[in-house]
Amino acid sequence: MAHSLFSIIPGSSEPIYRQLVDQVRRLVAGGQLAPGAALPSVREVAQQLTVNPMTVSKAYGLLELEGVLDRRRGVGMVVADRVAGADAMVDAADRAALLRPTLERAAREARELELDPATALALFTLILKESP
Template identity: 70%
Template sequence: MATHTPTIFTIATGSAEPIYRQLADQVRRLAAGGHLAPGDGLPSVRDVAQALAVNPMTVSKAYGLLEAEGVLDRRRGAGMTVAERGHRQRREGSKEALLRPTLERAALEARQLELDNEAALALFANILKEHP
């Protein structure tokens, strides 16, 4: 069981997406991608709040949402850990679903900028190459 540091999280302060959702989405993606394994500990609410300079209630709201969804378990004395139950099913069945909203926003922005499909796809391919 690994315990992760608050640096696993980043936030976009100028985003229209609320910070608690940004944090929850990151945990979902990290779990779906295998970067967080069942039983791994998450950093404390206080540590994340301090590292990101956000209100602790914001972090607590994200963790609570993930606990209600069954992504996280609260363990007395150990804090929040990645849930064991249903982990493999969430990992395999939700990768595309987790990425879709981001790509839909990118597609909308490409349309607003009047980029054609080929230019948008070429840009996305280059970004994927830059971040292996």
């Protein structure tokens, strides 16, 4: 379950815990993780992604402090029933803001590859239209 839920970019300038935090936020905002949904255990995620369990624990802890996740005895971490700012998260602008770090990385790579903006945008548009 953890492998299909999370993915990391090991060489990224963004710390692994931050990648996990951003992914959970996006999954909750996009409705892929519903209130009450259980997340995989710290150990499961750490094993699947081959990262230190403390890294996963840090990400989960930050999400708990933000009110995105709740710790439930006997179950582990679950999506909070009422995510702090849930009404605002539904707003398209807020969902778009969650995409920004990913697009910034893609833009940096496009510049490194010396792709012109029109080519990069055309590729992004094509990918958006493809079936998941």
